[in-house]
Amino acid sequence: MEKFVKHEGLVAPLDRANVDTDQIIPKQFLKSIKRTGFGPNLFDEWRYLDEGYPGQDNDARPENPDFVLNRPEYQGATVLLARRNFGCGSSREHAPWALMDFGFRAVIAPSFADIFYNNCFKNGLLPIVLSEEQMEELFQAEAANPGLRLTVDLEAQQVRTPDGKAYAFDIDEFRKHCLLNGLDEIGLTLQEADTIRAYEERRRAREPWVFAEHASH
């Protein structure tokens, strides 16, 4: 997994609540069997005026000029400001894959849906929760000063503005550790293989039916 230590980048504001993962990456693009290449179809239904389908030449498609990520001042944005319950709905990990593939490294919102939040950490995309009031301040700061850049410092657990204002955020210790070091979670868990086997033996004695083998195919 890609490491995340500190990141400084251009901010884009997505001023709507309950952005669901169907919007982040519509279903027709889930048919890929790869983890990459979803960036051009991030927010497809909002970004383009025509209907998207896999394998299209996205450069030739008509863009929606009003959509925030299409506006010239947000080209190259890497930090997304969002509203409450970002990433709700489907569990598709294609959502963080698409955000990362597009270039985002951090999403800051007052709340995230649980599964999306979890999926971000598996891919080196940092989801940051700030309060509704702090988010409002950031949205206003960005509106007053388009081109705003923010520093996201995972080690210090801070989001900082160029004029030195700092917003502290909470993060789970284990997730922070994995992100800072770009750790392979499966490899870490397999270090506890003996503990897992011992657990299985205890369960097997108590609930043997859970471990019953059934005919395959």
Add this chain to the structure above:
Amino acid sequence: MAGKTLYDKLWDAHLVAQREDGSALIYIDRHIIHEVTSPQAFEGLRLAGRQPWRTGAAVATIDHNVPTTPFKSAADITDETSRIQVQTLQDNTREFGITEFGIGDVRQGIVHVMAPEQGAVVPGMTVVCGDSHTSTNGALACLAHGIGTSEVEHVLATQTLVAKKMKNMQVKVEGDLGPGVTAKDVVLHIIGVIGTAGGTGHAIEFAGSAIRSLSMEGRMTVCNMAIEAGARAGMVAVDDTTVDYVKGRPMAPSGEQWAQAEAYWRTLVSDDDARFDTVVEIDAADIRPQVSWGTSPEMVVAVDANLPDPQAESDEVKRSGMLRAYEYMGLKPGIKVGDIPVDRVFIGSCTNSRIEDLRAAADVARGRKKADSVKQVLVVPGSGLVKKQAEQEGLDKIFIEAGFEWREPGCSMCLAMNPDRLQPGEHCASTSNRNFEGRQGNGGRTHLVSPAMAAAAAVAGHFVDVRGLG
């Protein structure tokens, strides 16, 4: 010391290791796999040279991509990318020795219909799948929730998940449900009350006499949409209904093990003195048939209500969401629900494609005809076995005589990853779970309803109160 909730008990029984940093390793009993969220996970295993930890824990089927018109092999799927995913799952399950109910198998169907039907999910299990509606399986007193593809790979490789314990929430629905009020109306009403983020960070236990009065199918419908209330997991405690449902299913314990299993399962209820972090109490008498009007499942009203006025909403973020939803849906505040025209009807999905759902829709369709203004009514059973049973009961004939289309099992128009979809601007009465923009097809407008309400809308050409039908 306070007693334990059902969720506390399930969590404790699956705790492999508690780490100092607050995270925990949780054992996964059952892993359900489908074609859309698994290819990258299998590829990850191959790249790392890893094998599945316990192949017997996994069971796979195809659902999201499959056409709902008859087909005999993957080669018959005309959409190339769908065909590749269906084929890839078949290749992966064969390579790694995982059971798959594939093309032509009567057990094939929507993951969350197939698994309980086969007894692959029994009480007391932890159940995961790369699909957010895995919460459905919590109806069997399981800890069941959706996971992302990286976690699919993690479960395949280690049979565990790194997790943090959620909070406990109880949603208690007391009283008798009125005639025409179904499990779908109960859960839509709950989401209308607590909101789409109301359950975020929580595991919800649905309780109370109205929940206990529901069949297993009904409980699955309620737990299915826990995720639409923000909760990854929904669950219902074990009672006679649960035990009776599981008995005799192909993968359920039998013989001597049955007695042992049942004795344990009977303990899977919240203790009387258990403590919940959040309790929501709902009076069953307040629940009327529901229709969603907007682009979030919390945007829902009773069928006899008028659409809400955004100006009356004090929360600015919510108000702007409502205004955007009205624009997308092509509707105006204040109009009656009954004035919304219906272009297509979809009866199916992991929410409402079980036999009881099809019976409820058939009861309304019997002796009636689809309105001429309705372009299409799809009835899509949740599995090959549901289809077979419905045909034995003659439900297929009732639907066909009413002008509805009787299809093959799959996810169908719930998410339009297959040929079943809405055209831009069309209004759909749908028994599925999400009314997000574009979910059922680019520009499509989804209204979430119960199977009976969907069938009634198909007959009338607009929404009608199913309680008023003779």
